[in-house]
Amino acid sequence: MKFSRRTCLAALAGLTMAGATGPALADDFKMGLLVPGSVAEEGWNRIAYDALLRVEKELGADISYVELHENPSAFENAFRNYASQGYDVVLGHGFQFQDAALTVAADFPDTTFLISSSHVFDGNVIGLNTDSSEPFYLMGVIAAMTGKSAGLVGGLEIPPIKQSFEGFINGARSVDPNFPISQVYVGSFTDSTAAKEAAVGMIARGANIVVPNANAAGLGVVQAAREAGPDVQTFSVYSDYTEAAPENTLGVYVADYGQGIVRIVSQIKDGSFEAAGNIVFGLKDTDVMMFSYNDHSARSVPDDVRRKVEEVKNGIIAGEIATRAD
Incomplete structure (x- = not known):
């Protein structure tokens, strides 16, 4: 699926998300991403964007993302639009997305809402946390x-x-x-x-x-x-x-948050994912967390x-x- 590196903020019904080139087939596995800023900038948002690209390449998923400013009402609308369009997984990339996901999730039990940097675990809302x-x-x-x-x-x-x-x-x-x-x-x-x-x-x-x-x-x-x-x-x-x-x-x-995301999303796709709590990556996860010297x-x-x-x-x-x- 092709998409531009920039996307407009869309928080109303009929949300147009970067990456969406037309209606996906019903049996497509779909993942959406919400980021608090631009994916073009190196850093936190870019990590999630690169992870999304890996999910597309390695898992064959249809993907989409939307760039949002710090606006909780826009967060909720974006979650709701993705879920209503049948997205299997939506990742809110940051703790600030947690409350919006909890508000929306009960209406969409077939969508898994992953929240970065959060210790939440409530039904289909699951924290995907890197213990920095x-x-x-x-x-x-x-x-x-x-x-x-x-x-x-x-x-x-x-x-x-x-x-x-x-x-x-x-x-x-x-x-x-x-x-x-x-x-x-x-x-x-x-x-x-x-x-x-x-x-x-x-x-x-x-x-x-x-x-x-x-x-x-x-x-x-x-x-x-x-x-x-x-x-x-x-x-x-x-x-x-x-x-x-x-x-x-x-x-x-x-x-390497992408590695962790691919691991979890792969399990969601093949049906083997069984969450018992929020997911925490730490120094023990050497494929995810790395520290080196200059x-x-x-x-x-x-x-x-x-x-x-x-x-x-x-x-x-x-x-x-x-x-x-x-």
Whole structure:
């Protein structure tokens, strides 16, 4: 199925979704995607878009997506339109889609609603969560062992981002209980200027490690680190932004969310999917969650720190280290 890389917002009855080239056959397996922004931008939204392409290629599904701004009523309308058109699976890519899915799902029991970054499990609404507190815990260990102060820049103050930052803080405090850490939420996943300003302020107050978790807005944090010079470092989160600041990137956390989505959607398609709760991918899922170092950083992570991080990583996987409170 062919579709443009951009799509218009359509939240009314008769929704026209990117990828829809005409009515699908009744026996087609169909998956829809709702993203809070543009799939053309590297980062969180692009991860879901690439996953959707894999579902099309690997599972032979008919696919469609719609780009939405932060508008809960539009979320509900988009879910309802997909489900009413017979879509088997609809993925709302972000915690902010959870309430809309819960509102709509009871009317469409034959559609599975997957919600990224959510711990929901209610009938046919299932959270598909990547526990980013685990890799962020590793980042916190690195920050406390190599830096003097850290700043965390989030998009919206929602549970998945708060939990990732909790992981970072717990990791850092496991090394140094007094390690200074500040946090700012900019209230947007697209305002890179606001994220940059927040990071610049943190750097001015002494932070030499600044870490984003703000989707496309996080690029502003990367830019602030680059402009501050090699003494200030950051981490690339969800996608690899190393080329944007090669001397300022200590490490890269990539979530191959597509692999996880294909795994789950494949089970839904063949009828083997039996959800017993929300689905959580963690460091144990080495095909989904990966953390690596950037050896070209001006302050590349030393070998002794890497050995410590590997030890901590193994402890997390074994269940010996809790990255956040349940």
